[in-house]
Structure formats: C-alpha cells, structure tokens
Amino acid sequence: MDKKRNFCIISHIDHGKSTLADRFLEVTKTVSEKDMQDQFLDDMELERERGITIKLRPVRMIYKDCVLNMIDTPGHVDFSYEVSRSLAAVEGAVLLVDATKGIQAQTLANLDLARAKGEDFKIIPVINKIDLDSARIEETEEEMVQALGVSKEEIIKISGKKGLYVEKVLDAIVDRVPSPGPNREKIDENSPLRALVFDSEYNSYKGIIAHVRVVEGEICAKDKIYFFASKAGGEAKEVGFFSPRWVSQKKIVAGDIGYIATGIKEIGVVRSGDTVCKKDEEVLPLAGYKEPKSMVFSSFYPRDAEDYPVFKNALYEIKLTDPAFTFEPEFKEVFGRGFRCGFLGSLHSEIISERLRREYELELIVSAPSVTFKIVKTDKTEEEIRSPSDWPDESEIMEKKEPWVQLEIITPESMIGNVNDILGRLKGNYIDTRYLSLNRVLVVYNAPLRKVISTFHDNLKSATKGYASAGYKMEGFYPENLVKMEILIAHQVDEAFSVIVSRNEAYEEGKKMVANLKEAIPSQQFAVALQARVGGKIIARETIKARRKDVTGDLYGGDVTRKRKLLERQKKGKKRLEKEGKVSIPQDAYFKVFKK
Numbered sequence: 001m002d003k004k005r006n007f008c009i010i011s012h013i014d015h016g017k018s019t020l021a022d023r024f025l026e027v028t029k030t031v032s033e034k035d036m037q038d039q040f041l042d043d044m045e046l047e048r049e050r051g052i053t054i055k056l057r058p059v060r061m062i063y064k065d066c067v068l069n070m071i072d073t074p075g076h077v078d079f080s081y082e083v084s085r086s087l088a089a090v091e092g093a094v095l096l097v098d099a100t101k102g103i104q105a106q107t108l109a110n111l112d113l114a115r116a117k118g119e120d121f122k123i124i125p126v127i128n129k130i131d132l133d134s135a136r137i138e139e140t141e142e143e144m145v146q147a148l149g150v151s152k153e154e155i156i157k158i159s160g161k162k163g164l165y166v167e168k169v170l171d172a173i174v175d176r177v178p179s180p181g182p183n184r185e186k187i188d189e190n191s192p193l194r195a196l197v198f199d200s201e202y203n204s205y206k207g208i209i210a211h212v213r214v215v216e217g218e219i220c221a222k223d224k225i226y227f228f229a230s231k232a233g234g235e236a237k238e239v240g241f242f243s244p245r246w247v248s249q250k251k252i253v254a255g256d257i258g259y260i261a262t263g264i265k266e267i268g269v270v271r272s273g274d275t276v277c278k279k280d281e282e283v284l285p286l287a288g289y290k291e292p293k294s295m296v297f298s299s300f301y302p303r304d305a306e307d308y309p310v311f312k313n314a315l316y317e318i319k320l321t322d323p324a325f326t327f328e329p330e331f332k333e334v335f336g337r338g339f340r341c342g343f344l345g346s347l348h349s350e351i352i353s354e355r356l357r358r359e360y361e362l363e364l365i366v367s368a369p370s371v372t373f374k375i376v377k378t379d380k381t382e383e384e385i386r387s388p389s390d391w392p393d394e395s396e397i398m399e400k401k402e403p404w405v406q407l408e409i410i411t412p413e414s415m416i417g418n419v420n421d422i423l424g425r426l427k428g429n430y431i432d433t434r435y436l437s438l439n440r441v442l443v444v445y446n447a448p449l450r451k452v453i454s455t456f457h458d459n460l461k462s463a464t465k466g467y468a469s470a471g472y473k474m475e476g477f478y479p480e481n482l483v484k485m486e487i488l489i490a491h492q493v494d495e496a497f498s499v500i501v502s503r504n505e506a507y508e509e510g511k512k513m514v515a516n517l518k519e520a521i522p523s524q525q526f527a528v529a530l531q532a533r534v535g536g537k538i539i540a541r542e543t544i545k546a547r548r549k550d551v552t553g554d555l556y557g558g559d560v561t562r563k564r565k566l567l568e569r570q571k572k573g574k575k576r577l578e579k580e581g582k583v584s585i586p587q588d589a590y591f592k593v594f595k596k
Contacts, residue, residue: 004255005177006069006213007124008056008086010114011096012104012469013075016128018042018053019160020096020169021072027166028061028068030243041072041244046354054351055321056082056199058089058211058257059244066174069257077106077471078345081292081324084113085272088289089198089213089257092122092177094169095148099127099135099157102440103143105408105471111147122177125150126169131159143436180215180255191254192283193217195276197227200320206237206261208270208320209246215286217278218253219260224279229288230269233279237263267316272323292324294342295403295474296453297386298349299330299367299496300356301338307362308337314360315339318352325352332389332495335365340387343369346453365585367496368593371449374401374477388498391484394535401477403449406431409460411468413439418463425459426451446475450500485510485539487517488531490583497593503534510540513593518542520589528583 009017018039025031025040039048041057053074061068071086073079087093093114097103114123125144130137137157144155156172158165199211219225223236238261240248252258262270273288302311315327326342343349346369356362373385375392376399385391407428411419413435420443423430428447436442447456452472460468485506487497497517501509510532517530521544528544 001255002179003065004067004069004180005092005173006090006180006255006257007092007094007173007177008071008073008083008090009094009096010073010083010087010110011075012098012101012106012110013052015075015096015098015101015104015107016160017072017075017096020094020126020128020158020166021057021059021070023160023163023166024061024068024070024170025059025244026163027170028063030059030061044355045358046351052076054079056086057244058199058242060241060257061243063170064174067256068170068173071257075106075110076345076347077109078343078348078351079324080106080109080113081344083110084289085198085323087113087117087121089196091120091180092124092173094124094126094173096126096128097140097144099129099137099140100132101467101469102136102140102410103147103436104410104469106469108147108408108410108442109471109473120178123148124169124172124176125155127155127157128160130157131162131164139437139439143440146436191216192281193219193223193225193276193278194283194286195219195260196286196288197270197272197274197276199272200270202267202317202320203261207263207265208267210260210262210270210276211242212252212258212260212276214252214254214256214258216254216283218251219276219278220251221248225260225262226277226279227269227271227274228277228285229271229274232264232269234262234264234269237261267320270320292344293474294324294326294344294372295449296343296345296349296369296371297340298343298353298369299332299335299338299340299387299389300327300353301332301335301365303363303365305336310360311356311362311364312339314356314362315341318355322352324348330387335496338365342386365496368499369453370500371403371453373403373482373500375399376401385500388484388486388500389495391500394483400480400482402480402482404428404446404475404478405449405452405472406475407443407445407447407452407470407472409443409445409468409470410436411441411443411464413441415464415467416441416443419443419460419468422456422459422463423447426456448478448480449474483534485513486533487513488529488533489517489521489585490528491531493533494585506532506534507539510534514540514542516593517589518544520592521583521585524583 011017021041047054057072059070073083073086125148127140156168194216195212195214197210197212201209221239225236226233238248239252241258275285277283302308324344327339330338330340349369375383377396378398423445426447431444434442481503482500483503485499485501486493514530514532523544527546530542531538532540
C-alpha cells in the first residue's frame with residue numbers, strides 16, 4: 001500500500017494537461033516511443049480535433065518502484081462533473097497553471113472542488129509553459145501563492161511540451177501525495193471488498209466495463225459481485241489495470257484503480273458513484289457523489305423515424321460514459337418520437353450531438369438550448385418548464401421564475417472596461433471585484449443563465465482577445481416577465497426554434513432569430529415567410545426569396561404576350577407552392593441559428 005499513489009491532473013482548459021500526461025507516459029515508459037502520439041489519452045476524434053479533453057482517462061504507471069495511478073481530466077466548465085468524479089477516486093492532484101495566462105476561472109473552480117476533499121488531500125502546484133517568451137512566471141507564481149496559500153518553494157516550474165523538469169513533478173507526487181486512504185492504517189487486502197465505480201463504458205464482447213477504485217479488499221476474475229444502488233448481481237468476467245489500454249490481471253486489490261468487465265449487457269445496472277462488493281458479504285456502501293443537475297435542455301429527434309431504435313440505444317451507451325447527460329422520451333406531432341436531453345452547458349450539448357452524428361451516423365433535428373424555468377400557477381402549484389412547448393397559457397400563470405448563476409470572470413486589468421460592457425448586456429447584478437495580482441482582476445457578477453449559455457463566452461473571448469476566462473455556478477431562481485416566442489416558417493409553427501425570452505427583449509430577439517434563419521435556410525422554389533410571434537402577434541418578419549428560373553430564356557422573337565403568359569403561369573405556380581410546399585431545413589441550420 002505504501003508504494004501506491006493515486007492522483008489526477010486538474011486545470012483550466014488549454015493549460016497543457018494532456019501534454020503533461022504525454023510526458024508522464026514517456027518518462028515512465030508506459031507507452032513505447034513508436035506508439036506514442038500527441039494527446040495519447042484523448043482517444044476520441046472530437047477531442048483531437050478541438051484540442052480539448054472531454055472524458056476523464058485513467059492510466060497506471062511505474063516510477064521509482066511506485067505505482068502511480070493517474071486520471072487525466074477535462075478543463076472546460078461544462079465537464080466539471082468529470083473532475084469531481086476523478087477527485088473521489090484519488091488522494092492528490094496536480095494543479096496546472098499556464099505561465100502565459102495565469103490562474104483562470106476554471107482553475108479556481110477546480111481548486112474549490114479539490115479543497116472540499118479535506119486537509120489530507122494534497123494539491124501540488126505546477127506552472128507550465130515556462131519556455132515561452134510570453135511566460136509571466138513571477139506574476140503567475142504570486143497568483144498561486146495567494147490562491148493556494150503555499151510557499152514559492154512548493155511550486156514546480158516546467159515545460160510540458162519540451163519535457164523540462166517533468167521528473168520533478170513525478171518526484172513530488174511520490175513524496176507528497178499520501179498512500180491510499182482514508183484511515184490507511186485500517187485498510188488491508190483481507191477486508192471485505194468495497195470498490196467505488198467512478199466511470200464506465202460499453203464493450204460488445206465484455207459487456208459494461210466498470211472503472212473502479214478499490215477501497216478495501218480484493219477482487220479476482222470469476223468472483224460473484226453485487227452493485228448496491230441497482231441491487232443487481234453479476235460476475236467479474238475479467239479484472240485489470242489501464243496501462244493505458246486494458247491489461248487483465250488475476251486480481252486487483254485495495255488502493256488500486258482498475259476495471260471490472262461485468263459481462264452485463266443491460267444498460268443502467270452499472271452506475272457511477274455505486275459501490276461494488278462481493279455477493280453474500282455484508283458491508284456498508286461507500287459515499288458516492290452528488291448527482292449533477294442538468295442546466296441546459298434540448299429536444300433531439302431522428303430525422304428518419306426508422307432510426308429511432310438506433311438513436312435510443314446510442315443515448316443509453318453515451319449515458320454510460322457520461323453520467324451528467326440525462327434524457328427522457330418525448331413525442332411531438334411535428335417530429336414524432338424523440339428525447340428531451342439535459343446537459344451541463346451548451347458545449348456539452350454540442351459535443352453530444354456531434355458524437356451521435358459521427359459515432360452512430362444519425363441525422364438529427366435539435367431544438368434550441370433552453371434552461372429550466374419555474375411557473376407558479378393560479379392554483380398555487382409550482383411547475384418546472386424544460387421546453388417552450390410545455391409553456392402553459394398565460395391565463396394559468398401567476399408568477400414566472402428563471403435560474404440565475406454567479407459568474408466569476410478573470411481578466412487583465414487593461415480589459416476590465418470591455419468585460420463590463422459584455423456584462424452590462426446580460427442585465428444582471430454586479431457583486432464584487434478583487435485583484436489577484438497587480439494586473440489581474442476577478443469580477444463577480446450575477447446573471448440569468450439563459451443569457452450565459454448563448455453567446456456570452458464567445459463575446460467575452462472576442463472583447464478581451466482571448467485573455468479573459470469565465471466560470472459559473474448556480475445561484476437560484478428569480479422572478480422575470482417571460483413569454484414564449486414562436487417561430488413560423490412558411491406560416492407553420494416550428495417548435496424546434498421556439499424560445500422563452502423576456503417580454504422586454506422579445507422584439508429584438510425576434511428580429512435576430514428571423515434574420516439568422518434567413519441566412520441559415522437555403523432558398524426554395526417559392527418565397528418563404530419567416531415570422532416571430534408572441535401571444536398571437538407577429539413582432540418580426542423576413543422573407544427568403546424564391547429561386548427563379550428564366551422561363552422566357554428559350555424564346556426568340558415573337559409577341560411580348562408570349563413572355564407574359566409564361567411569367568404569369570410561373571407566378572401562379574409559385575403561389576400554389578407557397579401554400580402547399582414544405583420547407584426542408586438542413587440539420588446544421590439549427591446549430592448555426594442557436595450559436596448566433
């Protein structure tokens with residue numbers, strides 16, 4: 001047990017976690033030179049394309065006779081639940097900060113998650129990218145001293161890309177991170193088995209693979225196992241480590257991070273946060289972790305109704321690898337059968353949609369991302385509204401509430417004016433300003449979540465040239481005069497584009513929506529009217545002009561009435577199409593409109 005160290009790497013997005021993980025794999029010779037590639041643990045195509053980590057990844061390494069179990073985590077605020085699950089399985093964390101950017105919003109959010117683990121949890125501060133000309137090493141060092149309350153001597157300065165001083169980080173992990181606990185003196189391999197499930201995945205041959213941290217006891221292949229939460233039994237078909245691919249072992253024991261191939265094909269039996277024990281052994285379940293509450297909702301429908309069974313199965317398989325993703329069946333006459341899906345943020349929504357398209361070759365209709373609203377009805381009952389289509393008649397509503405979040409924005413002092421302009425558009429409340437260093441400012445602001453999930457992050461990056469960062473956490477529900485804005489395409493309501501907006505902003509929002517739709521929807525054989533409607537009143541309109549064929553082009557000479565007859569016939573045909581024709585909306589049009 002004394003030779004084991006379990007840790008994870010946490011930081012803000014794009015601060016070099018995956019690159020540092022690559023260097024660890026090289027230094028410990030876990031991956032051979034010929035097999036090594038950049039972002040080795042990011043094995044999802046989307047992760048490599050975008051240069052971000054979406055999924056936590058465990059790996060087992062050997063360094064100076066010590067077993068190092070590492071979990072590489074995402075850095076974006078939408079995937080903070082991945083970080084919280086990783087922290088539950090380890091005793092220490094490497095907190096990585098980019099020397100060119102300093103401490104950023106998600107750095108502080110991840111730091112708070114790590115501190116919540118208690119005093120025994122060890123945080124190792126590391127400054128990365130010291131080899132760059134734009135590195136602000138001393139300033140970043142001062143920020144870390146203030147934020148973490150550590151001495152400068154404890155901070156390790158490295159270059160993950162060039163591999164400078166990476167061994168110092170590994171040495172610090174061996175020296176500073178405690179061996180597996182808690183109550184380490186009481187834990188031994190002879191105790192009854194208790195293992196925490198922190199992740200899972202699906203394999204068509206081995207069934208559901210549970211990623212576990214063995215807290216007590218040991219588990220061998222062929223052992224009968226039991227899951228507390230689902231009250232289901234099974235058999236460990238195979239057990240082993242991540243090195244970094246599956247490597248089977250005879251057994252995994254207390255202090256290990258590994259996997260159990262359950263052979264179970266029924267999705268929903270193996271859940272993150274559950275406790276695994278041996279069948280017929282009486283033990284108490286481990287403390288799991290708080291289930292995340294979805295903050296953003298979208299309706300997903302397969303474009304082809306015959307794809308529904310494949311679509312349903314795909315959602316269950318994605319749920320296995322992403323416990324923060326939720327979904328429930330939904331039916332709309334216009335779209336047929338689909339699912340109302342819950343996400344932690346708009347990027348989370350976009351990633352899930354893209355995975356469905358790429359991994360399962362599904363063409364989807366996706367509604368506008370929306371948040372959960374609360375309605376107090378005239379009979380004093382309270383109801384949660386997750387979709388504009390569920391919005392009740394105004395005569396039934398006594399009070400409307402929407403969720404607000406607390407934003408934390410870290411920005412250079414020179415750009416605080418630009419940040420205040422962006423925050424002013426959110427129409428929220430200013431809370432506080434704190435200086436992290438001479439040139440770095442933390443601004444705290446409360447704002448409606450529906451405004452934050454739309455274009456806030458893009459606008460902030462543009463206004464500050466990419467130097468500012470933001471994170472948020474839920475505050476509560478506050479009253480607001482909200483209305484449902486319907487979008488009519490060719491005089492037919494398209495529920496996928498309907499949104500809930502503030503009554504004071506409905507006119508501006510309607511103008512923007514129909515203007516964006518005009519750009520996103522290709523022209524048809526007939527003129528297409530795009531309208532925004534609130535309470536039966538049209539508040540904005542645009543028209544997509546019809547594609548026109550020159551029906552008189554083949555005529556040569558003759559009386560002008562011949563041309564007029566052809567043009568009149570064409571005009572009548574266009575009018576008939578306008579009444580009877582259907583508008584085909586491409587899938588990417590939905591995301592084009594919602595991103596704008």
